[in-house]
Amino acid sequence: MSTLGVAFRPLPRIDEGDGCGIDRPIAVTALSRSVKLEPEATLRCDTALELARMTRDMLEPAARLAMPEKGRLTAVHHASAYVCRNRNGADDGKISEHARGNAIDLSSLEFEKGIVPMSIARPEASDLPAAFQRSLNAFACLYFRTVLSPGSDAAHQDHLHLDILERNGGFRYCR
Numbered sequence: 001m002s003t004l005g006v007a008f009r010p011l012p013r014i015d016e017g018d019g020c021g022i023d024r025p026i027a028v029t030a031l032s033r034s035v036k037l038e039p040e041a042t043l044r045c046d047t048a049l050e051l052a053r054m055t056r057d058m059l060e061p062a063a064r065l066a067m068p069e070k071g072r073l074t075a076v077h078h079a080s081a082y083v084c085r086n087r088n089g090a091d092d093g094k095i096s097e098h099a100r101g102n103a104i105d106l107s108s109l110e111f112e113k114g115i116v117p118m119s120i121a122r123p124e125a126s127d128l129p130a131a132f133q134r135s136l137n138a139f140a141c142l143y144f145r146t147v148l149s150p151g152s153d154a155a156h157q158d159h160l161h162l163d164i165l166e167r168n169g170g171f172r173y174c175r
């Protein structure tokens with residue numbers, strides 16, 4: 001984490017019952033020395049690590065190719081990190097990976113010259129922003145075991161859900 005330049009501080013153990021909680025939570029404020037995470041996100045260390053690796057190795061280079069006119073990536077914005085709730089906010093059913101600190105919902109990327117929101121990239125869309133979003137949706141699956149792209153279902157229209165849920169046989173669910 002420190003070699004990546006991730007800025008974080010340890011938080012006290014979280015246990016809200018019903019399976020909600022993180023043994024060793026951290027509050028993350030930056031993914032590298034130059035890219036902030038806004039607002040501050042409560043996560044498990046492993047989740048922050050994958051997001052920081054993806055940002056450095058894939059997101060920044062891809063954004064540079066796709067949108068050089070926007071300048072340097074300065075922040076990744078999220079809509080939700082740790083939160084005690086069920087999947088998709090339902091009253092019953094499985095607990096969300098957000099409730100374990102395993103998940104984060106990216107909402108937009110901030111550059112020196114503007115903000116790029118996460119957007120639904122139709123397969124047939126032939127413009128560069130759509131190509132960038134499709135690339136992001138795809139390479140996120142190299143770092144996270146669940147990727148729900150904007151538009152993949154009714155609950156995911158304006159954000160990119162990423163989580164590190166462990167599955168049998170290394171199976172990944174990326175849509």
Ligand SMILES: [Zn+2]
Pocket residue numbers: 080098103104105161162
């Ligand atoms: Zn989510």
